[in-house]
Amino acid sequence: MSDLAWIDAAITSARPQAMGALLRYFRDLDAAEEAFQNASLRALKAWPANGPPRDPAAWLILVGRNAGLDHARRQARQQPLPDEAELSDLEDAENALAERLDGGHYRDDILRLLFICCHPDLPATQQIALALRIVSGLSVRQIARAFLVGEAAMEQRITRAKARIAKSGVAFETPGPAERAQRLAAVAAMIYLVFNEGYSAGPGESEARSPLCDEAIRLARLLLRLFQSEPEIMGLTALMLLQHARLAARFDADGQIVLMDDQDRSLWNPTMIAEGLALIDKAVRHRQPGPYQVQAAIAALHSRAATPDDVDWPQIDLLYATLERLQPSPVVTLNRAVVVSKTRGPEAALEMIEPLAPRLSGYFHFFGLKGALLRDLGRAGEAREAFSRAIALANTAAEAAHIRQHLDRLGG
Amino acid sequence: MLYAFLCYNDEEIVGAWSKEYDDHIMARLEVVHGKLAAEGRLAGAARLLPTTAATSLRKADEPVVLDGPFVETKEQLLGFYVIDCADLDQALATARDLAEANPGAGGYEVRPVGLFVAGTGLS
Numbered sequence: 001m002s003d004l005a006w007i008d009a010a011i012t013s014a015r016p017q018a019m020g021a022l023l024r025y026f027r028d029l030d031a032a033e034e035a036f037q038n039a040s041l042r043a044l045k046a047w048p049a050n051g052p053p054r055d056p057a058a059w060l061i062l063v064g065r066n067a068g069l070d071h072a073r074r075q076a077r078q079q080p081l082p083d084e085a086e087l088s089d090l091e092d093a094e095n096a097l098a099e100r101l102d103g104g105h106y107r108d109d110i111l112r113l114l115f116i117c118c119h120p121d122l123p124a125t126q127q128i129a130l131a132l133r134i135v136s137g138l139s140v141r142q143i144a145r146a147f148l149v150g151e152a153a154m155e156q157r158i159t160r161a162k163a164r165i166a167k168s169g170v171a172f173e174t175p176g177p178a179e180r181a182q183r184l185a186a187v188a189a190m191i192y193l194v195f196n197e198g199y200s201a202g203p204g205e206s207e208a209r210s211p212l213c214d215e216a217i218r219l220a221r222l223l224l225r226l227f228q229s230e231p232e233i234m235g236l237t238a239l240m241l242l243q244h245a246r247l248a249a250r251f252d253a254d255g256q257i258v259l260m261d262d263q264d265r266s267l268w269n270p271t272m273i274a275e276g277l278a279l280i281d282k283a284v285r286h287r288q289p290g291p292y293q294v295q296a297a298i299a300a301l302h303s304r305a306a307t308p309d310d311v312d313w314p315q316i317d318l319l320y321a322t323l324e325r326l327q328p329s330p331v332v333t334l335n336r337a338v339v340v341s342k343t344r345g346p347e348a349a350l351e352m353i354e355p356l357a358p359r360l361s362g363y364f365h366f367f368g369l370k371g372a373l374l375r376d377l378g379r380a381g382e383a384r385e386a387f388s389r390a391i392a393l394a395n396t397a398a399e400a401a402h403i404r405q406h407l408d409r410l411g412g
Numbered sequence: 413m414l415y416a417f418l419c420y421n422d423e424e425i426v427g428a429w430s431k432e433y434d435d436h437i438m439a440r441l442e443v444v445h446g447k448l449a450a451e452g453r454l455a456g457a458a459r460l461l462p463t464t465a466a467t468s469l470r471k472a473d474e475p476v477v478l479d480g481p482f483v484e485t486k487e488q489l490l491g492f493y494v495i496d497c498a499d500l501d502q503a504l505a506t507a508r509d510l511a512e513a514n515p516g517a518g519g520y521e522v523r524p525v526g527l528f529v530a531g532t533g534l535s
Contacts, residue, residue, distance in 0.1 A: 010425050013427065225464055234479075271526045280477060281501065282467055
C-alpha cells in the first residue's frame with residue numbers, strides 16, 4: 001500500500017506544476033494532458049524500481065515532454081520510441097531542469113492552468129468540472145459522482161468546456177502585474193466555486209462531495225505557496241478551512257440541518273480551525289481588507305467562541321457592514337440581518353430585509369429568515385406564509401425539512 | 413540526554429495524501445510513540461501546520477515580519493520553543509521578546525502546531 005499511495009500522492013501534488021509547464025510547452029490542453037498521462041504511467045513503472053526522483057514535478061515534465069515529442073514524431077515519421085531504460089536515467093537532465101524551474105515560470109504556469117478554467121464564457125459548473133479534471137486530476141467518474149450526474153454526461157460537459165477554451169485561445173505570454181492580479185482574483189473565485197459545490201451538499205451527498213472541499217483547500221494552499229503575501233488568498237484559504245471544519249456538526253443523525261448556534265462544537269475540527277485562525281491573523285496584518293478576509297474574519301469569530309453565547313455579535317455586525325461596503329449584495333444584507341436580529345432584535349432585522357423582497361423573491365433563505373423573524377415577533381400567520389414560500393423554494397430536501405420543523409412548531 | 417528529531421518531507425505530497433493513508437501512517441507512528449512513552453523517553457511531539465500558515469520574524473534593529481516560512485540563507489536550525497499563544501499578534505510579540513534578548517542575525521519562524529503529543533513520565 002505505502003509505495004503506491006506515496007507515488008499517487010507525489011503525482012497528484014506535482015500535477016499542477018507539470019501540467020502547467022507541459023501546457024506552455026505544447027500550447028494545447030489535450031496534448032499536455034496526454035503527455036502528463038504518459039509520464040505518470042512511466043512513473044508508476046520507474047519509481048518503485050529506481051526510487052522516487054528528487055523532484056517529481058521536474059521528472060514528469062521532462063518525461064512528459066519527451067513522450068509528447070515522441071508522439072509527434074511518431075505521427076510524422078513513424079519513428080520508434082526510445083529505450084525505456086534510457087528514460088528512467090534522468091539524474092542530470094532532472095537537475096538541470098529543476099534548476100531552470102526554480103528561477104523560472106512555474107508560478108505563471110500554474111496560474112495559467114488554473115486561469116483557463118475560469119473562462120468567462122464557461123458556466124460555473126463547467127469551470128469547476130474542468131478544474132477538477134485538468135488541475136486536480138480527478139477522474140471523470142469521480143467528478144460525475146460529485147455532481148450526481150452520469151459519467152457520459154460529465155465527459156460531454158468537460159469535452160465541451162475544453163472545446164470552448166481551445167476556440168478562444170489561451171494567453172501564453174508572461175502576464176504583467178495588473179493582468180496577474182486579475183488572473184489571481186478569477187482563480188480565487190473559481191476555487192471558491194469548487195469549495196461551495198462540495199459545501200452545499202446535503203447530508204446523504206456529503207461523502208461524495210466533501211472531497212471537493214478538501215481539493216479546493218489544497219488548491220488554495222498551492223496558490224498561497226506561490227503568492228505568499230496575498231491577503232485575499234490567505235482570507236480565502238482561512239474561510240474555506242473554518243467552514244469545512246464544521247462538516248461533522250452540520251447535520252444530525254437523521255440528516256437534519258443543525259444551525260451553527262446549535263452545533264456540537266466538540267465536533268468541529270480543531271486542526272482546520274487552528275490553520276484558519278493563523279491565516280486570517282496573517283491576512284489582517286496587511287490592512288488591505290477584501291471580501292474573503294472579511295468573511296473569514298466572521299467565521300473566525302464563531303470559531304473562537306467557546307459557546308454560542310460567547311460569540312461577539314456586535315463585532316460580526318461591524319464586519320458585515322464592511323462586507324456590504326466592499327461587496328454590496330442583497331444576500332450580504334440578508335446575512336447581516338441575522339446578526340442584527342441578535343444585537344438589535346427581530347423588529348430591526350425585519351425592517352432591514354423588507355426592502356430586499358423584490359430582489360430575493362426566489363431565494364429560499366430570504367423567506368426562511370423572514371418567517372423566523374415574524375415568528376419571534378408573534379406574527380404567526382405571516383410567519384407561516386413565509387415558511388411555506390421557503391419550503392417551495394428549498395434547494396435540498398434537508399432545507400425543506402428544516403423549515404417544516406419550524407412550521408410544525410408554530411402549530412395550527 | 414535529550415535529542416530533538418526534526419521531521420522533513422515534501423508538504424505538497426503529504427498534503428495530497430488520502431485521509432486513509434494519513435490515518436494509516438499516524439496509526440503506525442502512534443505505535444512508536446506508545447513504545448517511547450512506555451519507556452519514559454517521549455518528552456513531546458508536534459505535527460506542524462503547513463508552511464503557508466507560517467509567519468517569520470527576521471532579526472534587525474527593527475525586526476522584519478515576513479509572510480511564509482523562514483528562508484534560510486546561511487543560518488542553521490539551532491533550537492525551538494513550543495509556546496501557547498492567543499493569536500498571531502501575541503506569537504509575534506513573543507518572537508520579538510526572544511529577538512530582543514538574543515539580538516544579531518537569524519530569526520524565528522512562527523508556525524502553528526496542528527497536533528501536539530504531550531510526553532509522559534520522562535525519566
